[in-house]
Amino acid sequence: MENLRPILFAGLTPRRPALIAGPCSAETEEQVMAAARALAARGVRIFRAGLWKPRTKPGGFEGVGAAGLPWLARAKRETGLRIATEAATAEHVAAACAAGVDLLWIGARTTANPFAVQEIADALRGHDIPVLVKNPVSPDLELWIGALQRIRNAGIRRLGAIHRGFSTADRSLYRNTPQWSIPIELHRRLPELPLFCDPSHIGGRRELIAPLCQQAMDLGFDGLIVEAHCSPDEAWSDRAQQITPEALDEILRRLVIRRTTATTESLDELRREIDECDDELLELLARRMRISRRIGQYKREHSMPVLQTLRYDELLARRAAEAEKLGMDGAFMRAVLQAIHEESVRQQMEVLGE
Incomplete structure (x- = not known):
């Protein structure tokens, strides 16, 4: 899987990582636009929002679905942001690409299912769109690499990975334990692959996002994907792990980006x-x-x-x-x-x- 690192985001400053940010879920058009404007004003370039949100148990908010695509398109049109959302089925891929979505990611539960990943890969054939693949729920590096290979085999060259931690039965400080050794090994085996950290899903609590962002930068990650909502405590999904655009800006200002060009x-x-x-x-x-x-x-x-x-x-x-x-x-x-x-x-x- 050589030559996988594309230039996904040009013009980054040395003091700021590549960043994807936005609410966990698109809830209303007003909420999407408020978040997009606030994040664009703080230098965010790629806006994320989940549209299809099946939960662990039925009965909760499971996303607005394709009805939210025009909201993302409006955010793109009015703010200049590129837009990103999760795709879990072939139908999601088709709808998102038709609506002008700029980037897709594949979620952890989907990555864990090779049948689902292959269906998405088949739907992606012929599309020139960046795709980021989250690690599977379990700490299975080969399964993660297999999902990346399936997407690459479909002709997708602008490909990257997202580390969002791993589920465990043990009680932990984190919602999903980082097990940093696994993304580190992924980077060793696929050094050209851009690697993003998802501190929101690893931490599960907003107070953990800042230290997790710094750890990711210290380990040489290329970027971050962070859940940011204008009113996190009123969010319709995963409210505890979302932060305000202002809090995100403060975290980014305090990040220490290690010099990669220093002599050894x-x-x-x-x-x-x-x-x-x-x-x-x-x-x-x-x-x-x-x-x-x-x-x-x-x-x-x-x-x-x-x-x-x-x-x-x-x-x-x-x-x-x-x-x-x-x-x-x-x-x-x-x-x-x-x-x-x-x-x-x-x-x-x-x-x-x-």
Whole structure:
């Protein structure tokens, strides 16, 4: 999937990321126009609003549908903004393209369904329109890449991705946990793909939007897609995660955009130190695995099972606590130890099978 990075937005200043902003849902023509005018006055160039909004459970506001397309067209005509909306079916694609929508995005639930993505891809054939693909609900990188490939195979070249976090059963600070490692890996594998962050859906609460925007910029994201409503507390959908145009402007003014053109020569010595640490880690891990094999030999000779659950639980708890005392995250240390344990078990199973 080479050469995927188009110039979606020209003329950006070094201190401002590419930005898509607007209300979660188009509610009324007056609401759309008020938001569009307020955002255009603050330098936003692409206006977003959802038209088709099926909710997790029926009974709530599920969008105005195609009736809102003339409202977006008016906003485009009167403010000069480009307009964007979500498409979840082939019919949405056809209606949006006919109405002059400038950009489409594919939502997380749709991305999770290859059948739905393929239907959208087929509907996009012959259209020259930028398309952004949100990550699937579950943390499945291959599913995300597969959706991007389907859209690209339909002839769409102005293609990008949106990171909106992942659903989890665990209680979390966030509505959708960021799991930054997944979009980072997407960027590593598809470096030419523009990558946007959706802090509204990750955070789920407006007070989290500013720090999430800064984290995205620190990680090298290309842009942001933010839900902004003139009266967020009166919004018909997802009111807690929307901010006012004024609040968005303040967040953007405070954003720190790291210099990407700075020389890295001064980092060479530090990087050499990192390389030395990595070499030492590899040596220690290899030594640990050799000990694991010796343990496996002992267990084979004495007919002992490989797994010792109580010791493993005690090890995880103790090491996580020690890591926190050393300034590291306990969950990170648990993940490292779990990976090491899996390899140790594999080594021991190999010895038992000899």
